[in-house]
Amino acid sequence: MDRVFIRGLRIDTTIGIHDWEKRIRRPVVLDLEMASDIARGAATDRIEDALDYEAITRRLEQFVSESRFELVETLAERCASILRDELGIPWVRLTLSKPGAVGEGVDVGVVIERGDRC
Numbered sequence: 001m002d003r004v005f006i007r008g009l010r011i012d013t014t015i016g017i018h019d020w021e022k023r024i025r026r027p028v029v030l031d032l033e034m035a036s037d038i039a040r041g042a043a044t045d046r047i048e049d050a051l052d053y054e055a056i057t058r059r060l061e062q063f064v065s066e067s068r069f070e071l072v073e074t075l076a077e078r079c080a081s082i083l084r085d086e087l088g089i090p091w092v093r094l095t096l097s098k099p100g101a102v103g104e105g106v107d108v109g110v111v112i113e114r115g116d117r118c
């Protein structure tokens, strides 16, 4: 299975279970792997035949920056739904980190895989 990836996509949002977290904006970091037939774009050298990582980045920046959730699980699941249902990507592995959430230098978050590997 070929994949297109995006790593280290840092987006400010409002997220957390505590009242003080609901009043601030803080970064989350997304790492994505997405199934894509690389050979198609390679054959034509046209972006129309490739999975456009720039367009995906802009869509997720828009969604995540406007979102307000308590759990990283919810945000990760909603991002995966956009990738699969709206953008038609058949399989995605998404890592969502919330840096510093439990202490300086500590990284916490979730990893989800959704869809069928092609």
Ligand SMILES: Nc1nc2c(c(=O)[nH]1)N=C([C@H](O)[C@@H](O)CO)CN2
Pocket (backbone or CB within 6 Å): 015, 016, 017, 018, 021, 070, 071, 072, 073, 098, 101, 102
């Ligand atoms: N599984 C999860 N555990 C926790 C989450 C979460 O989103 N998923 N969130 C928090 C707090 O918001 C924390 O990040 C800041 O105190 C705690 N545990």
